[in-house]
Amino acid sequence: MEKTTYIYGIRAIIEAIESNKEISKLYLLKEADGVLMHQLQNAARKNNIAVSYVPSEKLDHIAKGGNHQGAAASISPVNFHDLETILENTDMETKPLFLLLDGVTDVRNFGAIIRTAECTGVKAIIVSEKGSAPVNAATVKTSAGAVFNMPICKVNHIKDAVFLLQAYGVKTAGANEKTTDLIYDVDLNTPLAIVMGSEERGINPSTLKILDHVVKLPMQGDIASLNVSVACGAMLYEVVRQKL
Template sequence: MEKTTQIYGIRAIIEAINANEALDKIFVQKGLKGDLFRELENLARKKGISISYVPVEKLNRLTKNNHQGVVANISPITFHNFEELVESVIQKKEAPLFLLLDQLSDVRNFGAIIRTAECTGVDGIIIQKKGAAPVTADTIKTSAGAAFKVPIAKVNHIKDAVHYLQASGVKIIAASEKTENTIYDVSFKEASAIIMGSEDVGISPSILKAADHTAKLPLLGEIESLNVSVACGVFLYEAVRQRLA
């Protein structure tokens, strides 16, 4: 069952943060000032909640209620603790498969990826607390409900998750066109984590450098790239193909 996915008003959002509600993102009217707002801003930063500063017209579109210059999205799912998720999966499976999303921003792409991840047996999806697409009603709808089935964890930095997974014996494979290797040159049979980058700039250079392997999709047409959710599906199904062989 989906929870209410939106709250508004500075004090209401402060109370929600203090009550440890899973807030995905806070939208704040540009130029907003005052002690109460500063309290909200400090709390959000302390908890690692993403803040987006937007024109008042954006807030008016988000809600017809008296928003006082602030609207927040509440996640309709419960996020998992990253380290606990990794440890529990590794204990149960010899060759787990994780998916890391570096700054993916489109909620529908996110939903489509979650759906494919569930169909391909992904053991956990890891996203960054700041800058990542939130889990909204659109995400849930596009995922066909898979968002309730695949564990999703948030981390402060994807790079830290990469190092933790490597220390846990998980090989990191980054999807990037900046390599000579195709997905058919890389083994996905061992414990693996695939990293997909954002729609516009791909994977961050520092994260790309930290990966164990990079791999690309062979593109035979004139268009230089695939939609990220489609590309992710091809990567995941190559992992399935290798593991079933």
């Protein structure tokens, strides 16, 4: 995001405030009430955030059909991070976990993935400059504000990011339904980057060839694939399970 934008949803805004995100103005529904709304109002007062009470039409316009829950806010841009700087400052003895997204374009899937990544201790999410979902209001809302706690790195090519991670001793494991190797049979208790592709194309074949592991989740039903955010969550939690 290059300019000031809007986020909406009570929890997402509270998370933004608690993450010290700079909020220009808070827009609240005139007749809004409830425990979470009061929590948001208290947070705004505590942090000296300007509040405007507006009709529902204003919030509907900001959210563009999304569920704003009676609250929206204008915020400063989300800052992207430099992957190499993060790697230089990461202790590999802690067995850090990274996540690469190759062509995930749906903002709600992206937001859900960010939320799960934050919950599973992912150090940073890496996406490509082109062909990736933007960080917009829908992303922030779906991530429940987790985007403000998760470093997101943009790179020219996912393949270059894989080589860089491997140079720092990080193993890479990508998801592909055509492999015979289950994720449960691979040692993930190491510095690791999980790589997820788009639902339509999967991981780019040239990237797939350079990964340390290509794995899949077992499918028991008739449908041959999972939603990418669900598959990503299953894989990240297998990493957590092995670490525990």
